[in-house]
Amino acid sequence: MKGSTISLMDIDEDRLNSVYRLAKRYSAEVKFDMTVLRTKNRREAIKDSDFVINTAMAGGHQYYEKMRAISEKNGYFRGINSVEWNMVSDYHTIWGYYQLKLAREIAEDVEELSPESWLLQLSNPVFELTTLIGRLFKIKLVGVCHGHMDYRDIVGSVGLREKEMEVESMGLNHTIWMTKFKNRQENAYPILREWVDKEYHSFYKGWLTTTRSNPLSVQMSPAMVDMYNEFGLVPIGDTVRSGSWKYHRNQRTKVRWYGALGGFDSAIGWKFYLDSEKRHMSSINNALENTKESLSNLFPSGISDEPVVPILNALANDVRGNYQVNVINNGIFDGIRDNVAVETPSVIDGKGIHRIGGRKLPKKVMNFSILPRIQRMEWALEAFTDGGKETLLEWLMADPRTRTNKQAERVVEELLSLKENKEMAKHFN
Amino acid sequence: MKGSTISLMDIDEDRLNSVYRLAKRYSAEVKFDMTVLRTKNRREAIKDSDFVINTAMAGGHQYYEKMRAISEKNGYFRGINSVEWNMVSDYHTIWGYYQLKLAREIAEDVEELSPESWLLQLSNPVFELTTLIGRLFKIKLVGVCHGHMDYRDIVGSVGLREKEMEVESMGLNHTIWMTKFKNRQENAYPILREWVDKEYHSFYKGWLTTTRSNPLSVQMSPAMVDMYNEFGLVPIGDTVRSGSWKYHRNQRTKVRWYGALGGFDSAIGWKFYLDSEKRHMSSINNALENTKESLSNLFPSGISDEPVVPILNALANDVRGNYQVNVINNGIFDGIRDNVAVETPSVIDGKGIHRIGGRKLPKKVMNFSILPRIQRMEWALEAFTDGGKETLLEWLMADPRTRTNKQAERVVEELLSLKENKEMAKHFN
Numbered sequence: 001m002k003g004s005t006i007s008l009m010d011i012d013e014d015r016l017n018s019v020y021r022l023a024k025r026y027s028a029e030v031k032f033d034m035t036v037l038r039t040k041n042r043r044e045a046i047k048d049s050d051f052v053i054n055t056a057m058a059g060g061h062q063y064y065e066k067m068r069a070i071s072e073k074n075g076y077f078r079g080i081n082s083v084e085w086n087m088v089s090d091y092h093t094i095w096g097y098y099q100l101k102l103a104r105e106i107a108e109d110v111e112e113l114s115p116e117s118w119l120l121q122l123s124n125p126v127f128e129l130t131t132l133i134g135r136l137f138k139i140k141l142v143g144v145c146h147g148h149m150d151y152r153d154i155v156g157s158v159g160l161r162e163k164e165m166e167v168e169s170m171g172l173n174h175t176i177w178m179t180k181f182k183n184r185q186e187n188a189y190p191i192l193r194e195w196v197d198k199e200y201h202s203f204y205k206g207w208l209t210t211t212r213s214n215p216l217s218v219q220m221s222p223a224m225v226d227m228y229n230e231f232g233l234v235p236i237g238d239t240v241r242s243g244s245w246k247y248h249r250n251q252r253t254k255v256r257w258y259g260a261l262g263g264f265d266s267a268i269g270w271k272f273y274l275d276s277e278k279r280h281m282s283s284i285n286n287a288l289e290n291t292k293e294s295l296s297n298l299f300p301s302g303i304s305d306e307p308v309v310p311i312l313n314a315l316a317n318d319v320r321g322n323y324q325v326n327v328i329n330n331g332i333f334d335g336i337r338d339n340v341a342v343e344t345p346s347v348i349d350g351k352g353i354h355r356i357g358g359r360k361l362p363k364k365v366m367n368f369s370i371l372p373r374i375q376r377m378e379w380a381l382e383a384f385t386d387g388g389k390e391t392l393l394e395w396l397m398a399d400p401r402t403r404t405n406k407q408a409e410r411v412v413e414e415l416l417s418l419k420e421n422k423e424m425a426k427h428f429n
Numbered sequence: 430m431k432g433s434t435i436s437l438m439d440i441d442e443d444r445l446n447s448v449y450r451l452a453k454r455y456s457a458e459v460k461f462d463m464t465v466l467r468t469k470n471r472r473e474a475i476k477d478s479d480f481v482i483n484t485a486m487a488g489g490h491q492y493y494e495k496m497r498a499i500s501e502k503n504g505y506f507r508g509i510n511s512v513e514w515n516m517v518s519d520y521h522t523i524w525g526y527y528q529l530k531l532a533r534e535i536a537e538d539v540e541e542l543s544p545e546s547w548l549l550q551l552s553n554p555v556f557e558l559t560t561l562i563g564r565l566f567k568i569k570l571v572g573v574c575h576g577h578m579d580y581r582d583i584v585g586s587v588g589l590r591e592k593e594m595e596v597e598s599m600g601l602n603h604t605i606w607m608t609k610f611k612n613r614q615e616n617a618y619p620i621l622r623e624w625v626d627k628e629y630h631s632f633y634k635g636w637l638t639t640t641r642s643n644p645l646s647v648q649m650s651p652a653m654v655d656m657y658n659e660f661g662l663v664p665i666g667d668t669v670r671s672g673s674w675k676y677h678r679n680q681r682t683k684v685r686w687y688g689a690l691g692g693f694d695s696a697i698g699w700k701f702y703l704d705s706e707k708r709h710m711s712s713i714n715n716a717l718e719n720t721k722e723s724l725s726n727l728f729p730s731g732i733s734d735e736p737v738v739p740i741l742n743a744l745a746n747d748v749r750g751n752y753q754v755n756v757i758n759n760g761i762f763d764g765i766r767d768n769v770a771v772e773t774p775s776v777i778d779g780k781g782i783h784r785i786g787g788r789k790l791p792k793k794v795m796n797f798s799i800l801p802r803i804q805r806m807e808w809a810l811e812a813f814t815d816g817g818k819e820t821l822l823e824w825l826m827a828d829p830r831t832r833t834n835k836q837a838e839r840v841v842e843e844l845l846s847l848k849e850n851k852e853m854a855k856h857f858n
Contacts, residue, residue: 084827230819244826246834253834337764364815367807368823375804378796386793390659394797397673398513400829405675405682 130341143326147237215261318350559770572755576666644690747779
């Protein structure tokens with residue numbers, strides 16, 4: 001990737017300058033030949049690119065936290081956006097109007113200004129956005145998420161060796177199931193079964209202790225074990241954070257399934273995460289102030305676990321490899337409609353993404369996780385594309401937290417009255 | 430159909446004898462040449478038939494009323510079986526274990542003993558049963574329901590003439606939407622729109638009065654109008670009885686949408702229906718006692734509105750005609766998986782059922798009624814075919830009446846403890 005030009009774009013000048021300075025300084029420090037540009041003009045950044053990477057969250061965390069507070073006041077614990085199979089607190093779907101709109105506009109720009117470019121959709125909701133963009137535009141599109149890497153927690157806990165494993169997960173983004181778990185080419189699920197039955201109980205005590213100080217680690221939670229027992233496959237990564245309402249009715253239920261602090265998406269867990277993001281930002285800003293210190297503390301040398309750069313490398317330099325990607329189904333996944341984005345292992349090289357067909361998940365997994373998740377996706381996209389207050393109300397009618405129709409009407413009213421939601425209110429009226 | 434042999438089968442001897450005597454006497458009275466047989470042996474009745482008509486309800490109404498009572502005691506108003514898009518009180522799906530099992534056994538018998546026969550699936554749940562049987566057996570299968578005829582209430586109310594109309598509805602059984610409403614070959618939806626906007630308000634007062642004495646008439650209810658306003662198409666027949674939770678949270682909501690007594694599926698409406706069934710049975714028994722009286726009071730001359738005999742006639746005597754049927758989708762309906770039964774107008778003649786392809790419903794109808802209904806069907810079939818207590822619990826996790834996981838576990842426990850449910854409890858353990 002030497003000699004690349006990277007054009008950083010942000011509407012926030014301070015943030016743009018920070019990341020620009022960081023990139024300049026880091027590339028100089030590691031002596032990597034690249035040209036770094038900065039711009040507040042999105043079209044300028046996109047024009048004639050080879051790759052466009054969308055990592056933006058429209059509105060930022062605090063905007064969504066306001067909507068969460070309004071929801072909770074009206075009886076919707078953790079917000080109207082948190083529903084079965086999508087309890088991840090910043091995976092904004094039904095209330096993600098601005099987020100979906102921004103992603104659609106970026107795709108529009110790509111189609112117009114850089115039609116040969118790959119669009120890498122990194123910001124969430126990857127499932128909704130990959131589906132939406134895939135339906136609307138004829139551009140080269142791939143949704144990327146790192147959650148599938150969490151299978152390594154299982155490998156480590158069970159006492160197997162990462163290097164001897166061959167593992168695959170698939171489904172929908174944040175609803176993926178481990179369909180292959182091989183150790184030295186043999187199915188290692190029986191080893192896992194035995195470990196869960198015999199060792200998990202004592203393992204759990206240690207896990208509980210560590211999650212008291214860091215509630216974000218959920219791969220090895222009782223929720224994972226419960227889903228594994230019910231479905232026969234292990235849910236991976238953010239999938240574990242979701243599941244049915246069984247795990248999410250209230251803080252007490254979350255504690256039962258995700259540890260003492262209630263896991264990643266409890267009020268405590270989520271605050272912990274937002275705070276850690278802030279700490280991360282301030283350590284970056286400190287490093288920028290402290291111009292004499294090396295950046296290697298912030299960015300250890302070597303390639304990170306994030307699949308983005310390897311995917312760029314595979315596409316740009318024809319370096320063939322296996323990657324977990326989100327792509328429009330078009331027949332590779334049995335029982336899922338063609339125009340729905342699926343997450344699946346694929347081969348990537350200079351010619352593009354080679355999806356592997358004949359994918360299938362067990363009937364129970366399909367019925368109780370994939371179908372409900374697809375339904376919520378369709379509802380969120382319907383609300384976004386067609387608007388109308390009734391699309392928000394239909395969402396709430398099927399919600400176990402809705403006790404009365406009035407309650408649903410009231411929360412919609414209040415959310416749309418937020419001053420930030422002026423345009424959104426118009427869309428839904 | 431002259432010269433036909435009809436073999437009546439029932440496991441209840443009294444009921445079998447009643448219907449046998451009725452059929453013998455009526456065919457003699459109208460001088461119709463047919464042979465009537467009776468048997469308690471199902472295989473005997475099915476063997477070498479041209480048509481097998483399944484109208485059985487395993488367990489009978491009272492069995493299901495017991496389960497409804499247990500449900501209501503545990504906070505599930507109108508029973509755990511009554512959920513979004515299936516509020517019809519005797520459309521037994523999740524708790525219909527014996528009903529589904531019986532229908533599967535009948536289909537098995539047809540496949541073995543009368544493989545060239547048509548199986549007419551009349552008993553409910555037509556949607557679940559047509560899908561189930563269609564997936565499991567390679568027999569000639571058609572699900573039949575009369576609910577689509579209710580469009581005539583609309584034609585009459587608006588002041589149009591039935592004979593000048595061309596009307597079609599489609600979707601899934603009990604979730605059908607009027608896709609064609611033509612008067613003298615012109616789209617009459619604008620007439621209906623105007624009538625609803627200008628006349629419905631005063632019409633409603635009269636309707637409210639009549640439904641005070643008979644709560645079963647729901648086609649012209651405010652629920653119909655509300656769904657029409659939201660979806661842009663009119664829901665037909667039993668579809669109106671269902672809809673989302675918006676119309677069914679409690680008796681007060683039902684009254685708001687279905688009239689003073691809360692409509693067909695309120696406690697009052699449902700009792701009214703069960704009582705009218707009893708009255709109907711006793712008038713049949715009275716007529717049987719009173720051997721000198723003509724049966725023409727019970728059965729007016731001429732063909733009834735029921736489509737069953739005309740469909741038999743079309744198939745047996747090659748009398749081509751249009752009928753509303755439930756058949757496995759296999760590509761005629763856009764956006765619905767192939768192995769799901771759809772309800773659709775079809776042409777029937779001596780060669781069979783000619784489904785009309787290229788069917789499509791608006792996106793909003795698909796997303797908010799068809800998809801949720803398919804999901805519940807899949808859940809009910811999963812519970813029936815694979816069992817396991819968790820399939821019942823998953824059903825309840827997505828239910829707005831479930832306040833706690835314990836409540837769901839308790840109602841399942843109590844339902845399975847019913848002495849009638851001994852076999853069912855085994856299936857779900």
